[in-house]
Amino acid sequence: MNTESILLDKLEKISAILSENYTDNQHVGVLSGISGIALFQFYYAKFTENDAHADVGVDMISTVIEKINQGYSFPTFCTGIAGAGWTIELLDDEGFIDVDSDELLADLDEYLSSAIIQMGEKDKFYDFLHGTIGIGFYFFKRYQNTKSETLKDAYKVKLLELIASLKRTAIEEDDMLKWETSFSNNTKVIGANLSLSHGMASIINFLSRLLGYDDFEDEVKPLLEKATQFILSYENTDSSCSSSFPSWIYEGMEKNGQERLAWCYGDLGIGLTLFRVGRALKNDMITEKGMKTVEHSCKRRDLEEAKVKDNGLCHGTFGMVQIYNYMYKETKKEIFRETSNFWMEQGIDMAVHEDGYVGYKQWFGGEDQGWRKEINLLEGIAGIGLSIISYLAPFDTKWDECLLIS
Numbered sequence: 001m002n003t004e005s006i007l008l009d010k011l012e013k014i015s016a017i018l019s020e021n022y023t024d025n026q027h028v029g030v031l032s033g034i035s036g037i038a039l040f041q042f043y044y045a046k047f048t049e050n051d052a053h054a055d056v057g058v059d060m061i062s063t064v065i066e067k068i069n070q071g072y073s074f075p076t077f078c079t080g081i082a083g084a085g086w087t088i089e090l091l092d093d094e095g096f097i098d099v100d101s102d103e104l105l106a107d108l109d110e111y112l113s114s115a116i117i118q119m120g121e122k123d124k125f126y127d128f129l130h131g132t133i134g135i136g137f138y139f140f141k142r143y144q145n146t147k148s149e150t151l152k153d154a155y156k157v158k159l160l161e162l163i164a165s166l167k168r169t170a171i172e173e174d175d176m177l178k179w180e181t182s183f184s185n186n187t188k189v190i191g192a193n194l195s196l197s198h199g200m201a202s203i204i205n206f207l208s209r210l211l212g213y214d215d216f217e218d219e220v221k222p223l224l225e226k227a228t229q230f231i232l233s234y235e236n237t238d239s240s241c242s243s244s245f246p247s248w249i250y251e252g253m254e255k256n257g258q259e260r261l262a263w264c265y266g267d268l269g270i271g272l273t274l275f276r277v278g279r280a281l282k283n284d285m286i287t288e289k290g291m292k293t294v295e296h297s298c299k300r301r302d303l304e305e306a307k308v309k310d311n312g313l314c315h316g317t318f319g320m321v322q323i324y325n326y327m328y329k330e331t332k333k334e335i336f337r338e339t340s341n342f343w344m345e346q347g348i349d350m351a352v353h354e355d356g357y358v359g360y361k362q363w364f365g366g367e368d369q370g371w372r373k374e375i376n377l378l379e380g381i382a383g384i385g386l387s388i389i390s391y392l393a394p395f396d397t398k399w400d401e402c403l404l405i406s
Contacts, residue, residue: 006348007388010358014385015044017357019056021375028064028072029083030402031129035064036377039087039399040385042096047389054096061088061097065104075115077134077402078378081108086138086402089145094398102148112138113158116165124169126179128202128404136162137206143213156215163210163219166203170223176230177223178249179203191250194231196269196404197314199247204228205273205404208280221281228277228286231270235289242300244293245270261306263319263403267297272323272405275330294327298339303346310350310363312374313383313403317347322387326405329396344391347384357381377402 001009018037027033041057044050064084074080085105091097116132125131136159143155170177178192179200193199207224210216236244243259244267259266271293278287300306313319320343328336351359353371361371362379374380390397400406 003345003348004392007344007392010351011044011047011385011388013358014381015041015053015056018375018382018385022060023063025376027074027079028067028081029074029076029079030087031078031083031378032376033064033079033083034060034067035084035087036402037375037382038064039090039377039402040382040389042091042094043386043389043393043397043399046096046395047393057091058097061091068108073111075112075135076130077137078129082112082135082138083402086141089138089141090398090401093145101142102146102151105142106151109139109142109154109158116158116162124179124181126166126169126181126203127198128206129197132162132165133202133206140206140209159210159216160219163207163216163223166207167219167223170227172226173230175226176233177226178230179227189250191248191253192230193248194234194245194270195247195265196273197264200227200231201270201273202404204231204277208273208277211280224277225281228274228281231274232286232289242297242305243267244296258305258307260315261297261300261308261320262315263323263405264314267293268320268323269404271297272327275327291327291331291333294323295333295335298324298335301342308346311347311360311384312362312379313387314378316379317343317350318384318387319403321347321391322400322403323405325391326400340391358384360384 018040022034022037025034028035030036038057038060041053041060045054068081075082077083085108088099089101092099092101112135116135119125119132126133128134139155139158143152143159146152170179180190181193182190194201196202204224204227207220210220211224234246234249247259247265261268263269271290274286274290274293278290308317310316311318321340324336324340328340353359353361357373358381360381362374363371375382377383386399398406
């Protein structure tokens with residue numbers, strides 16, 4: 001079979017596997033929960049022009065709402081309520097469902113606001129997947145979409161409070177800003193995480209989206225400019241090295257290290273974000289730096305050197321396909337399309353797990369490292385399927401906004 005036939009076959013099988021297994025997932029969030037799995041079914045329905053798949057998606061979203069009504073209370077974007085609410089908003093944006101979000105979601109605001117306060121002021125936990133930036137991302141979606149001026153003003157206040165929290169906890173050095181966090185749970189090392197999944201790239205990516213609104217511009221712009229300059233100041237100037245930026249900045253760090261090639265950590269997330277930030281600031285130098293960072297990564301084609309072990313969106317081949325495909329659409333530079341095609345072929349070739357889902361398993365590290373089957377969006381076949389749809393579809397898709405891509 002040719003590439004398209006192989007991918008179409010995978011999509012059909014992924015849809016069936018997700019339909020049969022989604023109730024095994026106990027969470028509601030977009031990246032690790034049922035709402036992200038539902039996204040696949042709605043986009044697959046549009047792609048195939050078969051509403052039966054959307055009906056399955058509706059069942060999934062109904063399950064999510066039922067879980068929340070029954071007391072599910074985890075707040076985060078990745079796993080919990082903020083991600084579920086964001087998904088419902090996106091589905092409404094895309095015309096997949098027709099709901100009154102002001103009535104359905106507004107009751108969640110107080111709980112999510114308290115979660116932001118606890119995470120931000122007490123723990124300074126600005127993580128996108130599991131902390132305040134992810135919940136703020138949900139509030140920003142509500143700010144954009146609400147039909148109530150009263151609610152819009154309330155979301156404005158919540159977002160300004162989050163910006164003020166970022167400002168209070170930022171560390172300023174040489175007219176640049178950074179936010180520090182623990183290197184890991186097992187060490188006392190403190191540093192600046194630059195990643196898109198958990199670190200400063202996600203913060204400036206988020207702030208760049210707020211910059212486009214008059215309600216936030218005066219507060220956001222100085223933070224955005226100074227934090228971006230901090231990241232840029234750590235660019236690796238040795239062109240012989242594969243990585244343009246480190247993932248962490250901390251005392252005693254190894255310079256010119258080799259970072260992984262992935263959405264979560266390394267040059268792809270940082271370069272993509274700099275490209276977006278430069279556009280938001282109308283700064284051609286930063287935009288160009290972001291594009292060149294992603295372009296430099298196109299040279300990395302060896303799986304071992306790039307530290308590529310699996311295929312999920314987070315740290316595998318299909319996350320790379322999504323980013324390179326996005327950069328091609330935005331720039332029309334042929335190198336991005338060619339690199340997207342390369343990693344798609346790698347993704348097909350790596351479907352070797354006979355006991356996996358359509359040949360795929362997720363690699364997880366730690367003490368119990370090994371392979372496991374996974375269906376969610378971030379690391380499993382729901383995300384792989386969405387990336388394939390974006391790769392093949394004649395229409396634009398917005399789902400990867402949940403990864404801070406589009």
